Amino acid sequence: xxxxxxxxxxxxxxxxxQEQYKQILELLERGHIRPVKxxxxxxxxxxxxxAYWLVEEKKDFHEMEEELKYRLHPAISVDxxxxxxxxxxxxxxxxxxxxxxxxxxxxxxxxxxxxxxxSFEIWHREKFLTRERxxxxxxxxxxxxxxxxxxETAEPLPCYSHTREVPQKLLIxxxxxxxxxxRRHLLEGGGHILGESVGTLIYGGGKxxxxxxRDFGICMEPYMTDPDNSILxxxxxxxxxxxxxxxxxxxxxxQWSICPFVPAYEAMLSKAPETVELPDTSPGQSRxxxxxFFSFFTECQTSVMAEILTSGKYIPQEILNISDF
Numbered sequence: 001x002x003x004x005x006x007x008x009x010x011x012x013x014x015x016x017x018q019e020q021y022k023q024i025l026e027l028l029e030r031g032h033i034r035p036v037k038x039x040x041x042x043x044x045x046x047x048x049x050x051a052y053w054l055v056e057e058k059k060d061f062h063e064m065e066e067e068l069k070y071r072l073h074p075a076i077s078v079d080x081x082x083x084x085x086x087x088x089x090x091x092x093x094x095x096x097x098x099x100x101x102x103x104x105x106x107x108x109x110x111x112x113x114x115x116x117x118x119s120f121e122i123w124h125r126e127k128f129l130t131r132e133r134x135x136x137x138x139x140x141x142x143x144x145x146x147x148x149x150x151x152e153t154a155e156p157l158p159c160y161s162h163t164r165e166v167p168q169k170l171l172i173x174x175x176x177x178x179x180x181x182x183r184r185h186l187l188e189g190g191g192h193i194l195g196e197s198v199g200t201l202i203y204g205g206g207k208x209x210x211x212x213x214r215d216f217g218i219c220m221e222p223y224m225t226d227p228d229n230s231i232l233x234x235x236x237x238x239x240x241x242x243x244x245x246x247x248x249x250x251x252x253x254x255q256w257s258i259c260p261f262v263p264a265y266e267a268m269l270s271k272a273p274e275t276v277e278l279p280d281t282s283p284g285q286s287r288x289x290x291x292x293f294f295s296f297f298t299e300c301q302t303s304v305m306a307e308i309l310t311s312g313k314y315i316p317q318e319i320l321n322i323s324d325f
């Protein structure tokens with residue numbers, strides 16, 4: 001209920017005071033208002049209280065409750081909305097659009113689509129799931145996001161394929177300079193990189209690869225996603241670069257086996273003593289590693305890497321250039 005002053009109430013009642021009094025009595029008899037007795041009266045005859053409670057009319061949700069119980073697709077849970085009919089009143093148009101989709105086009109959920117495509121397909125709004133109320137409404141309907149069989153899209157992975165033959169080795173590179181140098185090496189007739197036959201180079205862009213690689217099996221051409229291919233990774237020899245590899249390999253281990261590009265790291269270690277002084281590791285890097293990266297190297301190589309890292313130094317990818325490949 002909302003409190004309203006007598007003055008405000010009288011403004012909506014035209015005529016003389018006597019006529020206004022009769023109108024207010026009618027509102028009282030119909031139960032639309034109730035006097036605030038503690039407010040006192042206005043001192044006139046006949047007297048009126050100085051304040052009233054506006055009695056909000058109770059909404060009839062019967063029709064919506066019937067709809068929830070008997071008319072929606074069985075995949076839609078109605079428990080939340082039966083307990084919160086006011087929320088259903090607000091969400092109703094979107095829930096009914098979902099209901100219609102499930103009744104008429106549920107078979108399309110068998111095929112994965114991008115999140116914006118699925119959103120438009122159901123609600124005719126491409127951003128409804130990502131920027132509007134879609135996720136919230138889906139949760140209220142008792143459905144998880146996987147139910148809609150969609151995939152998130154990231155920026156496409158820049159890549160260069162020297163060959164389309166399969167099987168082949170795909171090499172993911174952390175940094176842009178190394179990607180361009182290796183690409184140039186292959187374009188100029190180099191058939192191998194550090195003794196390895198590499199068919200495709202992929203620019204990972206640091207941590208961005210963890211998001212971009214989710215679309216690898218969907219967005220890349222079949223020759224790149226051939227199950228017999230080998231996927232390699234090469235990044236900076238520092239805590240951050242190693243963590244990127246370990247996270248990437250662990251996240252996608254059920255779909256792909258991703259290994260460090262060992263010859264490149266060995267070349268880094270061989271060339272590092274020639275460098276007058278290695279650069280300092282960037283502050284704030286997490287030193288928590290699983291150790292899976294080091295399992296690909298000899299005990300001696302691991303010891304040298306550990307010594308470099310613990311001394312606060314690192315070896316950037318860029319220590320290698322086109323003449324090394």
